[in-house]
Amino acid sequence: MAKFLRKNAWEKGGTFDNPDLFWYAKGVGALQSRLLSDENSWWFFAAIHGEQIGGKKFPNWNVLTGVPKVPTSPLPSPDVIKKFWNQCQHQSWYFTPWHRGYLIALEEQVRQAVISLGGPADWALPYWNYLGPGDQYKIPPAFMQETMPDGSANPLYVTARYGPKSDGNVYVPIPPISEVCQGNTIYTGSNTSTPHPGYGGPKTKFSHDGNVSGNLESNPHNLVHVKVGGQDGWMSDPDSAGLDPIFYLHHCNIDRMWAAWNTSNDNPTDPDWLNGPAASGEREFIMPVPGNDKGWVYTPAEMSNLETLDYSYDDLSLTTAPLPQKTLAQRLNKLGAQPVENLEEKNMDLGRNSELVGANAGQVQLDGSGTKTSVKLEGSSWKNVSGSLMKASVNNLPDQVYLQLENVKGTADSNVLSVSVNHQLAGYVSLFGLRNASDKDGHNGGNGLTFILNITEIIDNLFVSNNLDVNSLEVAILPDNAIPNDETITVGRVSIYREQQKL
Numbered sequence: 001m002a003k004f005l006r007k008n009a010w011e012k013g014g015t016f017d018n019p020d021l022f023w024y025a026k027g028v029g030a031l032q033s034r035l036l037s038d039e040n041s042w043w044f045f046a047a048i049h050g051e052q053i054g055g056k057k058f059p060n061w062n063v064l065t066g067v068p069k070v071p072t073s074p075l076p077s078p079d080v081i082k083k084f085w086n087q088c089q090h091q092s093w094y095f096t097p098w099h100r101g102y103l104i105a106l107e108e109q110v111r112q113a114v115i116s117l118g119g120p121a122d123w124a125l126p127y128w129n130y131l132g133p134g135d136q137y138k139i140p141p142a143f144m145q146e147t148m149p150d151g152s153a154n155p156l157y158v159t160a161r162y163g164p165k166s167d168g169n170v171y172v173p174i175p176p177i178s179e180v181c182q183g184n185t186i187y188t189g190s191n192t193s194t195p196h197p198g199y200g201g202p203k204t205k206f207s208h209d210g211n212v213s214g215n216l217e218s219n220p221h222n223l224v225h226v227k228v229g230g231q232d233g234w235m236s237d238p239d240s241a242g243l244d245p246i247f248y249l250h251h252c253n254i255d256r257m258w259a260a261w262n263t264s265n266d267n268p269t270d271p272d273w274l275n276g277p278a279a280s281g282e283r284e285f286i287m288p289v290p291g292n293d294k295g296w297v298y299t300p301a302e303m304s305n306l307e308t309l310d311y312s313y314d315d316l317s318l319t320t321a322p323l324p325q326k327t328l329a330q331r332l333n334k335l336g337a338q339p340v341e342n343l344e345e346k347n348m349d350l351g352r353n354s355e356l357v358g359a360n361a362g363q364v365q366l367d368g369s370g371t372k373t374s375v376k377l378e379g380s381s382w383k384n385v386s387g388s389l390m391k392a393s394v395n396n397l398p399d400q401v402y403l404q405l406e407n408v409k410g411t412a413d414s415n416v417l418s419v420s421v422n423h424q425l426a427g428y429v430s431l432f433g434l435r436n437a438s439d440k441d442g443h444n445g446g447n448g449l450t451f452i453l454n455i456t457e458i459i460d461n462l463f464v465s466n467n468l469d470v471n472s473l474e475v476a477i478l479p480d481n482a483i484p485n486d487e488t489i490t491v492g493r494v495s496i497y498r499e500q501q502k503l
Contacts, residue, residue: 002309002310002311002312003122003310003311004107004111004122004123004124004310004311004312005122005124005311005312005313005314006124006125006126006127006252006256006311006312006313006314007020007124007126007127007313007314008126008127008129008132008136008314008315009021009126009127009128009129009140009142009249010128010129010132010134010135010136010140011126013141014135014136014140014141014142015140015141015142016142016145016148016149018126018140018142019120020123020124020125020126021126021140021142021156022142022148022149023114023117023119023120023123024110024114024123024125024126024156024245025142025148025154025155025156025245026113026114026117026119026155027109027110027111027113027114027117027119027123028042028110028155028156028245029153029155030113030116030117031045031109031110031113032068032155035071035074036071036072036073036074036075036076037074037075037076039076039080039084039288040109040288040290042243043070043071043243044076044084044288045105045106045109045242045288046240046242046243047081047084047085047086047242048084048085048086048087048088048102048242048287049087049088049102049238049241049242049247050086050088050208050237050238050239050240050241050242050436051085051086051239052239052240053072053075054072055239057411057412057435058232058237058240058412059234059237059239059240061240064160064234064240064243065160066158066159066160067153067157067158067159068155068158070243083286083295084286084287084288084295086208087208087283087285087286088102088208088238089206089207089208090207090208090209090210090213090217090238090433090436091201091202091204091207091209091210091211091212091213091217091433091437091444091449092201092202092204092207092210092214093187093188093200093201093202093203093204093214093268093273094201094204094206094207094273094276094277094285094300095200095201095213095214095216095217096200096201096216096254096255096258096303097276097285097299097300097303097304098285098300099251099254099255100255100258100303101285101287101296101298101302101303102251102287103125103248103251103252103255104287104309104311105287105288105289105296106125106248107124107125107248107311108289108290109288109289109290110123110125111123111124112290124311125248125249125252126249126252127249127252127253127255127256127313128140128246128249128250128252128253129253129256130171130172130174130177130220130224130250130253131174131177131178131179131220131253137171137172137173137174138170138171139170139171139228139246140249142154142156143156143157143158143161143170143245143246144157144170145157155245156245156246158234158243158244158245158246160233160234161228161229161233161234161235161244161246162228162229162230162231162233170228171227172220172223172224172227172228173227176219176223176427176428177219177220177223177224177227178219178220179220179257179318180215180219181199181215181216181218181219181220181257182257182260182261182318184198184199184215184216184261184265185199185265186198186199186265187199187200187265187266187267187268188200188201188202188203188214188268188273189203197212197213197214197215197218197452198214198215199214199215199216199261199265200214200216200258200267200268201213201214201216201217202214203270203272203273205277205280205282206277206282206283206443207443207444208436208442208443209238209433209436209437209439209442209443209444210437210443210444211407211437211444211447211448211449211450212449212450212451212452213433213449216254216257216258216261218429218430218451219428219430220253220254220257221250221254221432222429222430222432222433223416223428223430223432224250225241225250225430225432226413226414226415226416226430226431226432226480227416228246228250229241229244229413229414230414230481231414231481232412232414233414235247235250236413236414236432237413237414237432237435238413238432238433238436239435239436256313256315256316259306259312259313259316260316260317260318262304262305262306263316267300267304268300273300274299274300274301274304275299275300275301276299276300276301278297278299279299284297285297285298285299286298328397331392331398331460332392332393332394332398334460334464335389335392335398335460335463335464336392336464337392337393337394338393354402354497354498354499355381355384355497355498355499356378356381356495356496356497357377357378357381357382357384357385357401357496357497357498358375358376358377358378358381358382358472358473358495358496359375359376359493359494359495359496360373360374360375360376360475360493360494360495361373361374361376362492362493363490363491363492363493364477364490364491364494365488365489365490365491366417366477366479366483366489366490366491367483368479368482368483369478370417370476370477370478370479371476371477371491372474372475372476372477373474373475373477373491373494374472374473374474374475375403375472375473375474375475375494375495375496376471376472377470377471377472377473377496381498384399384498385399385401385459385468385498386463386468386469388498388500389459389460389463389468397500397501397502398460398501399456399498399499399500399501400454400456400498400499400501401454401455401456401458401459401496401497401498401499402452402453402454402455402456402496402497402498402499403419403421403426403452403453403455403475403494403495403496404450404451404452404453404493404494404495404496404497405417405419405429405450405451405453405477405491405494406450406491406492406493406494406495407447407448407449407450407491407492407493408431408434408448408449408450408451408489408490408491408492409434409437409438409446409448409449409488409489409490409492410431410434410435410438410448410487410488410489410490411434411435411438411487411488412431412434412435412484412487412489413431413432413433413434413435414431414481415430415431415479415480415481415483415489416428416429416430416431416479416480416481417429417431417477417478417479417480418477418478418480419451419453419475419476419477420475420476420478421455421458421473421474421475422458422462422473422474423474423476424458424461426453426455426458427453427454429451429453431449431489433449434448434449434489437449448492455496473496475494477491
């Protein structure tokens with residue numbers, strides 16, 4: 001039986017009547033009272049995820065204002081910084097195991113502070129299940145109060161949580177935020193298009209920033225970050241997100257979703273994943289923990305099974321049904337194939353036969369009203385799509401079609417883009433991590449972010465309405481928030497791929 005149980009933060013209405021939240025606030029306050037150079041401080045742990053002290057652009061810690069006051073000195077030694085800081089894994093198959101270890105280490109730091117203040121020895125981090133029923137899409141009220149029940153300052157209260165334009169109403173919209181990723185069946189390598197990130201992310205080396213997010217990281221993770229952080233709030237950028245106490249409750253829910261996914265799906269068995277990047281000579285995953293001067297080193301293999309760790313969740317069930325996805329039988333019937341009944345749904349063998357069928361003329365820039373671009377279709381390749389739809393049957397499965405926004409670059413993460421094809425909504429993408437991914441000196445070499453959207457249903461609709469015989473598709477990209485004049489967001493290329501399927 002697990003020693004520690006993580007529970008829903010919305011128990012008892014998400015207020016300080018919930019003892020897990022009450023003692024979380026007390027523990028966070030204790031960690032915030034420590035110096036930045038203290039490996040057991042709140043600030044040090046935020047810097048483990050990512051930091052920018054002395055940088056030129058947001059989230060430069062030197063210019064962060066409001067409550068709480070963020071220190072930028074005294075700094076640890078350069079060796080300690082190199083060992084621990086700027087370590088988070090994004091756009092990577094290490095995304096889930098690295099953050100699981102990070103949560104365990106932070107949880108132990110807070111727990112020891114809770115115990116020292118007279119709190120329960122079995123305290124555990126709560127999770128914010130924004131996909132739950134009722135008001136759970138809203139941030140728990142305990143995070144919006146300026147004071148604790150005794151009148152003292154509330155360490156969970158952050159004035160910069162939603163940036164300078166906040167109205168104080170912090171929530172995540174359902175949809176587009178969803179659990180649709182839980183329907184994936186492959187950790188990496190399938191369940192989406194080139195370059196096939198799968199549920200957990202594409203195969204990478206050490207990846208403090210990267211190019212393509214896995215489906216769990218794309219939605220809900222990235223979308224929640226920007227929807228909570230808004231216009232320049234702390235949660236909108238990886239280098240300031242760890243400063244906000246709600247960050248850890250968000251990631252507990254992401255970790256809970258991974259644990260739920262593992263009840264019916266397997267993690268990678270590739271030694272490169274199991275042993276982590278240190279096995280190939282790159283940085284190790286290491287965390288400060290109380291009573292261990294050298295730090296705790298861990299691997300993805302050690303994080304892969306919740307049953308081998310000292311904690312569990314009170315609920316691993318889905319709280320909303322994944323977004324409706326048409327079954328293969330429904331799709332075949334829609335396309336006019338012979339009536340299909342009781343067709344056994346199986347995993348599709350995707351990812352080894354993608355073909356570029358169209359691309360726009362090149363880079364486009366987004367302004368405040370977004371941008372539109374025309375994707376020219378290559379005649380013979382596009383005919384293959386049309387042909388697969390015309391011949392659709394159980395024995396001749398129709399193509400899947402994907403749209404890619406390639407090498408999106410910019411200087412600010414606090415935006416969500418809506419993407420439409422021929423006036424039909426294709427989906428939403430979050431720019432969380434954009435600044436780091438666009439940095440030429442970063443791990444990604446400045447290649448920016450790439451986003452993949454399944455537009456198969458849009459193409460099916462065009463086919464059914466006899467509008468598929470076209471030379472191009474029109475793509476519109478609209479930002480949620482206004483893009484300031486001093487910021488630039490560019491899309492390197494908009495492309496469309498087809499993928500054959502087989503049972």
